[in-house]
Amino acid sequence: MTEIQKRLQTEVEKFQTVQKEYQKCVSVRQQLDAQLNENSLVKEELDRLADGDNVYKMIGPALVKQDLPEAKQNVQKRIDYISGEIKRQEGLIKDLDKKQDSHRETLSKLQQQFQQQQVKAAARS
Amino acid sequence: MASKSSQGQQINIDQLPIPQLNQLTQQLEQEIELFTTSLNQLKIAQTKFLESQECLNKISPDNDNKEILVPLTSSMYVPGHLTDVGKVLVDIGTGYYVEMEVPKGKDYFKRKMEYISKQIEKIQPVLAEKFKMKQGMENLLSVLDITLNVIGGKICVIIKFDWLKNMLQWTPLI
Numbered sequence: 001m002t003e004i005q006k007r008l009q010t011e012v013e014k015f016q017t018v019q020k021e022y023q024k025c026v027s028v029r030q031q032l033d034a035q036l037n038e039n040s041l042v043k044e045e046l047d048r049l050a051d052g053d054n055v056y057k058m059i060g061p062a063l064v065k066q067d068l069p070e071a072k073q074n075v076q077k078r079i080d081y082i083s084g085e086i087k088r089q090e091g092l093i094k095d096l097d098k099k100q101d102s103h104r105e106t107l108s109k110l111q112q113q114f115q116q117q118q119v120k121a122a123a124r125s
Numbered sequence: 126m127a128s129k130s131s132q133g134q135q136i137n138i139d140q141l142p143i144p145q146l147n148q149l150t151q152q153l154e155q156e157i158e159l160f161t162t163s164l165n166q167l168k169i170a171q172t173k174f175l176e177s178q179e180c181l182n183k184i185s186p187d188n189d190n191k192e193i194l195v196p197l198t199s200s201m202y203v204p205g206h207l208t209d210v211g212k213v214l215v216d217i218g219t220g221y222y223v224e225m226e227v228p229k230g231k232d233y234f235k236r237k238m239e240y241i242s243k244q245i246e247k248i249q250p251v252l253a254e255k256f257k258m259k260q261g262m263e264n265l266l267s268v269l270d271i272t273l274n275v276i277g278g279k280i281c282v283i284i285k286f287d288w289l290k291n292m293l294q295w296t297p298l299i
Binding site: 042049053071 | 144214217218219220221222223224225233240
């Protein structure tokens with residue numbers, strides 16, 4: 001019985017670490033999503049501008065003038081990078097999801113075994 | 126339990142095992158929290174845009190060259206003169222600022238507010254639906270909880286009874 005208890009405990013610990021990792025991944029993904037959203041809004045706004053309009057970029061506390069095409073390129077690059085990151089995180093999340101499910105299964109099996117043993121032990125004593 | 130038969134989704138829920146039900150409720154709660162905070166943030170953003178738009182109304186040719194007090198900190202101001210009422214710098218996000226003429230700036234804020242209104246309209250029905258689902262789940266879970274408690278109580282009684290019988294059998298030996 002103690003062996004099963006030990007196995008249960010290690011399994012629970014493993015499950016919890018996976019769960020934590022999963023939550024981390026999800027929050028990172030949410031952040032990336034927000035960034036992507038903001039960047040695409042900026043891109044949309046930059047696309048509306050005419051060639052002569054002045055664009056400034058905030059670097060530290062100072063505003064530095066930047067060419068419109070350069071700004072557009074920059075934002076597009078960022079969008080591409082963030083989209084790639086999102087795909088990567090999504091893969092990670094899928095993997096972790098599977099891991100969580102398998103852990104959950106083994107956990108419920110162990111729990112059942114444990115309960116059966118307890119009932120048996122109670123009946124025997 | 127009578128309320129559940131009306132919708133297809135809720136019939137599905139009945140057949141799930143309890144751990145999964147708990148998991149689903151947790152997920153729903155997280156989703157509801159997320160949507161509520163998003164909704165609040167959207168509303169805050171909208172009021173900010175509205176304020177900016179109202180500020181633009183003050184930057185008109187009538188007020189050209191008038192004296193203003195410029196805030197250096199939240200409690201210290203220096204006097205200044207309003208020059209060039211034709212153009213404003215607008216923060217369009219991620220550190221980019223664009224020089225715009227006043228009407229264009231107003232148009233920008235108007236568009237942004239419309240965008241946010243659309244987002245709010247998207248979120249609100251979803252949130253309402255999640256709330257409904259959560260309520261259904263809670264009803265189901267409370268019913269299950271009561272039945273489980275009753276069953277658990279019976280098992281407990283049987284075990285206790287067996288234990289008592291055994292004790293009575295063994296006492297003469299000690």
